Amino acid sequence: MHCSRLFLPTLKGDQPRLTPWTGMMVRAGMIRFAGDGDCYVLPAGRRVFDNIGCLFQTAFSRLGAHELLFHGHDAFALLLQEIKSYKMLPFAVQRRKISTTPVRRPSFGLAFAQHRLCLEMTAVAESTSDIGQIESTLREYIHSLLSDLGICSSLVSASPGEEQWMLVLPYDKGDTDWYECNGCGQKALDWCVQVARDDMPVKTETSELKRLYTPGASTMAILCEQVGIPLEATLKTMVYVREDGMPVLAMVRGDREVDVRRLTSAAGGSCRAATQAEIEEITGAPCGFAGPCNLPHKALLVLDSALAHASGLVAGANEADYHLGGLVPGRDFIPDVISTIRKATPQDRCVCGCTMTSHRGFGLITGSRFILTGMKVQGRSGTLQELPALSVSVDVNRVVEATARFALDERGFNWPKSVAPFRCAVIAVTVREASVLEQASKIYADLQRAGLHTLLDDRDVGLGAKMADSDLLGIPIRMLVGPQGLQHGYVEMACRTGGEREQVKLSEAVDLVLKKVQPDIQTI
């Protein structure tokens, strides 16, 4: 590519309001942001996207995943339509798609853009062990790819069982929280980490049920102040509505919060917070006095496991300005479900009893194993059976951002060679001298012919700018063709990684470059 014809708008100064690596990508003319936070990927950036995407596609292809192109359906609909017999198994497909996540506030980064490029692989197989085999091979490939890209991610569990997982990258401004046990090593997302039952309600002198007059105590803090009890001795009742319209009362200890995702799996359907009007309708009392007893309507009572054996609690009475004291779950009300529905906190302990460390970051790759319901295929024995399936999705935006983050240095990016937007930059020191441009063009043509993505810098700008741009983009090899060297038949060669510059004979230059730029990430 001739630099003078490439849309490569590099910039000089620091970019405000961006992380260093994102700002550097903007400076390098790889990306631009729209006002709403959406991202334009420019030609140089697109090459990085393509290179990284290609590594994963190759990994998928190694597992036999066929490359498809389609939108608006999920891959299973196709499998459902096409797989007729076990003889076609295992069967896998892959595609690229744009995943759209609504963002509340725009944040200017690749990782949190509203539209992100994802690579998705979907596989079905005859048995769960076959799927497990595919999954573990794929994880191995992915693990080695990520480490070649310089990314240190960790594998966390993303479901209460082991069937969903996520590769996450620590980052303090991430959108995902997870916990790691300091003892058994359990790593899981915050809403599915298994925590020890934490039943430490304060024993009160009496557990005799009584009605307390608590005027205006519409929050736990006011209530505790009035009644003179600690938050730990209260039972907080949060009102939700299940997707089918069923009211759900979620009860946790007063100092804890309800985790909606945990609640969703406990209540057997997706739940949303009730509006104020709904709360009044469901509990028959103003907002702030909800409780599990004396409800005017049927509601699903979901109790956090930590309170299952508590007694002497204080909870709302479903009546304005009244609470109930001395409440005992199981005696004064019967919960429909007892489950861990509170949000995990760093104070929680792992099921093994050890302390846990909380982490924040973002997910790069997600995977999940499941049985494909509604799809039955004739097996060896002749009977119809449901198929185990695997779905893995690589968020290319995020992998690119993570790679950029670790490749960043003072001058720009020091990409792995396989990722760099060009393998080699041929810089014509001045384009005003015909012989210089001519020699540079010749070397460029030879390298292109040899199959090497090369950038010929033929712009009429100062040498400093050309060198700076080459470093900024992170092109692994830079060849300088200038009048001084040409007089003696030499060009200068330098690597992005090390500073040493070599004078090489014009006639040997091309061969030397070809020797130096063997790809550093083996894909096949």
Next chain:
RNA sequence: CGGGGCGUAGCGCAGUUUGGUAGCGCACCAGCUUUGGGAGCUGGGGGCCCCGGGUUCAAGUCCCGGCGCCCCGACCA
């Protein structure tokens, strides 16, 4: 919901106290000199100073009212 800040060229900002020709840096355009680490000089283009009303001979600036954006704090019944 409360407190604070901001709104002026594509971007980043000064100018508002004390009303008087619309400014600076970067970017952009033209030309010349340059070219071994982001060049220099000269010239140039570009504005509903967030919107609406008011005071005034005169408002980016003062007054009233909107709108929008950002930060901090509170917000689990």
